[in-house]
Amino acid sequence: MELKLGTQLILEPTYTERNEKFRCRVVEKIGNIIYIDYPINLQTNKTAFLIDGAQFRGYFNTETKESYCFNTEVLGRKGGNIQTIMLACPPKDEFIKIQRREYVRVETPVDIAxxxxxxxxxxxxxDISAGGTAIHIKTPVGFTEGDEVQLVAVLPFSNGDIRYIETKAIVVRIFERDQMQVASIRFTDTDDIDQQHIVRFCFERQVLIRKKELNEL
Structure with a gap:
């Protein structure tokens, strides 16, 4: 996998409630810096001016149609014949391959009410994904398979932010595994903003898990 010159990127802000996407192309790459042309806001179709220090999640496709995403930050601007914006480029092992399934599920403890x-x-x-979660049941509960419940998931981000995801959910299945009862639950009415928070949380945890695995090698 290589981020080549001319690759189209889609940038999404990671720490905002606004649902925005920006399209740009990689013009140059030197070391751990990507130089992009000025991005276009996909909603307004107008040129966007990104603020230094703003953090984004970047998406791109390779020539073999594989999809990847990565965390990045605006580092500044570079003048010349072509005005470009400088983005931080993480090491290759921090690029996350996007799964074909609708929602990426990550194994991580999350408090659920x-x-x-x-x-x-x-x-x-x-574990948790934007589509649902699996919880450990240690004491008897009143709900069973097929019941609709009201659910709150607590998502602690590495920057200190905490998001509370409130949604209706369906108990899909209750089963036993390794002498522990587990309930598989599907979210049924999460809005777009909450789904983005869950996707961002899952992506962040994937990056942390990948770094931990690399450090243990």
């Missing part, structure tokens, strides 16, 4: 028929329960999830 569930309300069902007036009773409240606290759980720890073993």
């Amino acid at each position: 569930i309300e069902f028929e007036g009773r409240n329960y606290q759980f720890v999830a073993e």
Whole structure:
């Protein structure tokens, strides 16, 4: 996998409530810096002026149609015949390959609160995606397969932000694994902003897991 000159990038802000996307191309790459042309806002079709220090998630496709994403930050601008914006380029091992499935699921503990028929329960999830979660059930619960519940997921980000995702959900399946009851739950009414928060959280955790694995080698 290589980020080549001329590659089209889609940039999404990582720390904002606004649902924006910007299209640009890689003009030059020197060391750990990518130089891009001035991006176009895909909603307004107008040139965007990115602020130094702004953080984004970049997406691109390779010549073999594989999709990757990475975290980046605006470092500044470079003059010349072509005005360019400088972006931080992470090492190749920090590029995340995007799975073909609709939502990427990451194995990480997440605090989950569930309300069902007036009773409240606290759980720890073993994984989460923008489509659902799997929770460990250690004590008896009142809900069963097929029940609709009200769910809150607590997402702690590495920069200190904490997001509370509130959604209705369906208990898809309850089963036993390794002498532990597990409930598979599907989110049913998460809005676009909450889905973006979950996707960003999963991506961030993937990066952290990848770094930990590399450090253990």
